[in-house]
Amino acid sequence: MVSERALQVLRAIVEDYVDTREPVGSKAIVERHSFGVSAATIRNDMAMLEDEDLIAAPHTSSGRVPTDKGYRVFVDHLAELRPLTAAQRSGIASFLEAPGDLDDVLARTVRALTTLTGQVAIVQYPSFARATVSHVELVQLGAGRMLVIVVTDTGRVSQRIAATRVDFEEDEIALIRAEIGSLLVGRPVRDGLKRIAARLDDPGLAATDRVAATSEIVRVVAEELEEFRQDRMVMAGAANLARRENDFRGSLYPLLEAIEEQVTILRLMSEMVADEQGLAASIGRENEPFGLSEASVVISDYDATGSRARVGVLGPTRMDYPTNLASVRAVARYLTRLLEEDESGR
Incomplete structure (x- = not known):
C-alpha cells in the first residue's frame, strides 16, 4: 500500500505528464506543487509508487511516467471532473441545437465531442429492436x-x-x-x-x-x-490519432482497423461497466482482449426515449481524463435532453 501523500504525488505526475508529454522528476514536482517536503522525500514516494507499478521510468536516469495501472488509480480515486467552461457549453449547444433527424443529431454530436476533446469521438446508436x-x-x-x-x-x-x-x-x-x-x-x-x-x-x-x-x-x-x-455507431476525429502518433508506444494499425470495422469498438463500449453517474473508462492493457491495448476509451450513457446507448472518446492512454470524462458526460446529458424534447414535441 502507498501513503496518501504518495497518491497525491501520483496525481501530480499524471497531470504534469499529460500537460508536458515529458517524464516527471522529483525536482519538477517540488517546483510545481506545494507538498512542503524536500525532493528527497518526493523521491521516496516515487520509489513507493514504482514498487506498486503505478509509475515507470521510460529511460535510464529519466523522470517517471504513469503506467496503465497508475492511470487507473488516478481515474478511480484521484481525478476530479473539471467543469466545462461557459464557452465549451455554448459550443456544445451550437452544434446540437439545430433540428434534425437522429442521424443528423448524432453526426453533429461526434463533431462537437471531437472538437471539445481532440480525441476520436464515438456515439453508439440506441437499439431500435423494440422501437415501434x-x-x-x-x-x-x-x-x-x-x-x-x-x-x-x-x-x-x-x-x-x-x-x-x-x-x-x-x-x-x-x-x-x-x-x-x-x-x-x-x-x-x-x-x-x-x-x-x-x-x-x-x-x-x-x-x-x-x-x-x-x-x-x-x-x-x-x-x-x-x-x-443492428448495432451501429458514428465516429469523427480519426485524424487526431495521426496527430498524436508519438503518444502511442506501438503501431496505430490496430486502432485504425478497429475504427474501420467498428464491431470491436462497439463490443468494448457495450461491455464497459459504468458508475452511478453513467461514466466509465477502459485504459490501456484493460483493452488487450479487444486488440486495443495502446488506447483508452472514456464513455458516458445517454438515454434515447427509454433506450440506453453510449457516447465516448477513444485516444492514447496519455489523455486528459478529467476533462474528457466531463466532456462526454456533458454531451451525453445534452443529447438526452435534446432527444427527450424531440420526443415530447412529436
Missing part, C-alpha cells in the same frame, strides 16, 4: 424508382430508393402504402419484420410486374427494418 414503426411513406421519383421512408417512434428515419422498374398511379401507391402500413404501423420492429417476411414468402401472389414491383418495395422496407436492429 410509426409511419411509412412512399414517394414516386419516376423512371421506375420509389423513395421508401420508414419512421419509428424513437425518431429514427430511414430513406431508401427501391428500383421498381415501373411507375405507379397515385391510387396504386396509396394501396401499396396502406398494405405496408397494415403490416407495420403501430407494431414493434421485430414483429414487423416477421410480418414482412411472411408477405414476401406468400406463394399465392401472381407473378406480374406490378406485384414484383410491390414486392421490391416491401423487400427494401424489410432491409431497413433489419438495419434498425
